[in-house]
Amino acid sequence: MIGKRVVEERPITLSEAKALLEKRAESGGELNYEQKTSLDYLAKFSKLTPEQSRKIVEDLVAKSDKIKPEIAVKIVDLLPKDEEDVRAIFAKQRFTLTKEEIEAILATLPKE
Secondary structure: OOOOOOOOOOOOOOHHHHHHHHHHHOOOOOOOOOHHHHHHHHHHHHOOHHHHHHHHHHHHHHHHOOOHHHHHHHHHHHOOHHHHHHHHHHHOOOOOOHHHHHHHHHOOOOOO
């Protein structure tokens, strides 16, 4: 990767990564083995559109100062169903969420 540099770095959701790889494949760019494998994985496990996922991430970050963009992306990728799932995502954090904060997070996520 000589001559290339990082222009921007931000966490993205599974659906955004899927959209990027699909765009590259459609534009005639050849996907290498890792990219093809990633695209297969993303096709199986991404449940939302890129627009939906980005909106939910922004909502989560705006609602609470405890939720960083990296954690919000992980919440959108996993789409937790109950309180225990949310607590598992925040297990390594140095703080604990209140029941109201967890309910607010679950209320922001789409119901399947």
